[in-house]
Amino acid sequence: MQSDQFRPKCLEGFQSVSLPKGASVFRAGDPCRNFYLIESGSVRVDLVNSEGKSILLYRIGANETCVLTTSCLMSHENYSAEAVTETDVTALVVPRSEFQARLASSEEFRDLVFRSFSSRLSRLMAKVDEVSFASLNSRLAKRLLELAGKTDLVETTHERLAQDLGSAREVISRKLTDWEKRGLIARHRGSIDILSRPALAVLCSQCD
Numbered sequence: 001m002q003s004d005q006f007r008p009k010c011l012e013g014f015q016s017v018s019l020p021k022g023a024s025v026f027r028a029g030d031p032c033r034n035f036y037l038i039e040s041g042s043v044r045v046d047l048v049n050s051e052g053k054s055i056l057l058y059r060i061g062a063n064e065t066c067v068l069t070t071s072c073l074m075s076h077e078n079y080s081a082e083a084v085t086e087t088d089v090t091a092l093v094v095p096r097s098e099f100q101a102r103l104a105s106s107e108e109f110r111d112l113v114f115r116s117f118s119s120r121l122s123r124l125m126a127k128v129d130e131v132s133f134a135s136l137n138s139r140l141a142k143r144l145l146e147l148a149g150k151t152d153l154v155e156t157t158h159e160r161l162a163q164d165l166g167s168a169r170e171v172i173s174r175k176l177t178d179w180e181k182r183g184l185i186a187r188h189r190g191s192i193d194i195l196s197r198p199a200l201a202v203l204c205s206q207c208d
Contacts, residue, residue, distance in 0.1 A: 010108040011037065011092055018090050025083035032072035032079060035099040035113075038064050041089030046163065047081045055166035057081060058124055067120035070113060073099055139165050140175055141203035144185070144194060154192040 016039060019025070025043055026032070038060050045068060046054040060066050060083075068081055073096060094102070102109040143164055147154045158176065162169040176192070179185050184200060186193040194200065 007039075007092065008108065008112055010102065010106050010112060011094065014092055014094050014098070016090050016092050018088070019085050021085055021087050021089075023085045023089075025085065026069075026079045027082045028078075028080055030079045032069055032077070033096050034069075035073060035094040035096070036060075036066055036069060037092040037094075038062055039090045039092055041091075042086040043083050043089060043091075044086050045081055045083045054082075054163050056164045058120065058127065059086070064120070065113070065116040067117055067124060070117045136165065136167060136171070136175065137203050138205065140172065141200040144192065145197070145200055145204070148194050152194040152197070154194065155190065156192070157190060 019041075025036075028048060040062050043060040043066070045057045045060065045066065047057050048054040058067070066083065068079065068083075071077075072079055103113065140161065143161060144154050147156055158173045159169045161167075162172045165172070176185065176187055180187055182199075184194075184196045186195055
């Protein structure tokens with residue numbers, strides 16, 4: 001797979017690995033053995049509770065690193081979440097021992113690690129703020145528009161939307177059923193058609 005980025009000089013000499021869509025990158029409880037820089041593709045990181053319910057924490061795309069991985073490497077703790085590839089992925093792999101050595105000896109490497117860590121942590125805090133204070137209507141409408149992009153087709157399931165938003169599938173289904181009755185969307189198996197972008201845009205700014 002072709003890399004989407006020019007490899008930083010401080011990472012020269014390390015190997016890339018390729019993972020297919022749907023592959024497990026790490027699971028809760030796994031020891032953290034490597035630092036990863038995603039070169040192409042997308043990885044989804046979820047927090048899963050004891051009942052098997054999950055919520056999306058963040059996604060990692062090209063030129064990005066995993067804040068949880070960096071945290072585990074520096075704290076010598078195991079993973080507390082799980083990561084799965086959403087597409088075919090190519091990632092640069094830095095073994096734990098080399099991560100520690102480069103962190104101590106390379107200013108360029110330290111800058112790369114902490115700049116990425118800070119950026120990801122800021123976005124993670126923004127998500128916590130959104131989940132805590134934005135209405136579900138607002139978050140669901142925003143997510144549908146994000147997934148649709150420039151089209152009016154969203155290829156996803158009620159279960160996946162619930163995981164993305166930290167809600168229950170039944171709650172998401174009720175919301176979507178109501179919006180379908182109001183003519184905002186049309187539901188299909190595995191996909192949703194957006195029929196009224198302006199109406200969803202209004203919902204994006206809705207408060208509880």
